[in-house]
Amino acid sequence: MISLVPRAGKPDSALAKAVDLARDVVLEVAxxxxxxxxxxxxxxxxxxxTHHFACLRPGYPGWYWSVTLxxxxxxxxxxxxxxxxxxxxDAIVAPPWVPYKERLQPGDLSPGDLLPVEDEDVRLVPTYLFGDDPLDPPMDADAKAQVRRVAEDLGLGRVRTLSREGIDMAAERWYAGDGGPxxxxxxxxxxxxxxxxxxxxxxxxxxxxxxxxxxGNANDDGRVVSLDHGCGAHSEVKLARKQQPLPMPDHAFDTLTDDDLETI
Known part of the structure; x- marks a missing residue:
């Protein structure tokens, strides 16, 4: 049963009685x-x-028609x-919309896919800081272009590098992930x-x-791990005597010849 939240105030009597009109309006679209x-x-x-009617359309349990007069x-x-x-x-509805960039998970990008970052991404800061005084006005497009040119002229390689926030976000993600303790x-x-x-x-x-x-034999080969992480492929791990494989028996030397086989 659908429960509707009542609104304050008494509905207009003439409009409240117009149930048939409201139903006819719904029948124009259903x-x-x-x-x-x-x-x-x-x-x-x-x-x-506003009049409400139960919806019996297949696939829409818990929905209702709403007609405002x-x-x-x-x-x-x-x-x-x-x-x-x-x-x-109790209606079945789509989950809340999550932007594509926030839905991406490691491994989702395919060869040729591009994932640009915003100019104001808090995870990045210019490698060559220009106008970092808090009293300086924000840089416009021309000023940002100059920063990039200076970074290239100085041979800094990267126009932007990780900010303190970017480093902290990475550390929290790594520590809480599969490579953490x-x-x-x-x-x-x-x-x-x-x-x-x-x-x-x-x-x-x-x-x-x-x-x-x-x-190369560990699950985390080539991955970032915290120092208090660990696995069974530790360089100093030793097997207990009862965990060691049983020694292979000595080879048996067969002294039988073809002539001996014929006499058996």
């Missing part, structure tokens, strides 16, 4: 089999009433404002990456927290 019982009318304002002051004949199909509390692989590891000979340290502010795994 089949008779798709329109159910009248669910009621509510006031939307002065001389403005009005009339001019001192007029008796209602006028149709709009007719729409709306979702109720809370990953199931790390919780069952015999030791942490800090003491592993396959760990390659990073430079910069993240060097005390992260490194890159260089063990």
């Amino acid at each position: 089949e008779p089999s798709e329109v159910g019982e009248h669910l009621g009318a509510r006031a939307e304002g002065e001389r403005l009433v 009005t009339r001019a002051k001192r007029a008796k004949d209602p006028t149709v404002n709009e007719v729409v199909l709306l979702p109720g509390e 809370d990953a199931p692989l790390a919780k069952s590891a015999p030791d942490t990456c800090t003491t592993c000979g396959f760990l390659m340290r990073l430079n910069g502010s993240l060097s005390e927290t992260f490194g890159v795994c260089a063990n």
Whole structure:
């Protein structure tokens, strides 16, 4: 059953009685089999009433038809404002829209795909800072072009580099991901990456927290891992005696010849 939130105020009596008119309006956009019982009318304002009818259209459970009627002051004949199909509390609706850029996950980009970043991306700052005084006015397009030209002339290589916010966002993402200490692989590891000979340290502010795994037999090979991460492919891991494979038996030397086989 669809529950409708009542509006304050008493609906206009002439408009509230125009149920048949409201149903006829719905039948202009829907089949008779798709329109159910009248669910009621509510006031939307002065001389403005909305009628609701159950929707029986296949694939739309919990939806309802909504017809809004009005009339001019001192007029008796209602006028149709709009007719729409709306979702109720139990209706099946699409999930909230998420921009494409926010829906992207690692591995979604295919060869040839482009993912441009915005000029004001907080994760990046100009490699050569120009006008970094907070009292300076924001840079216009020409000023930004000059910054890029200066970066090229100085041979800085990259026009922009990671900002403090960008570094922090990356660190939080890596630490909470599969290469962090809370990953199931790390919780069952015999030791942490800090003491592993396959760990390659990073430079910069993240060097005390992260490194890159260089063990080609490990799940994290070539990936960023936290120093308190770990796995079973640690360089110093040793198997207990009971975990070691059983030794192969000595080869048996067959001394039988073809003549011996004929006498058997």
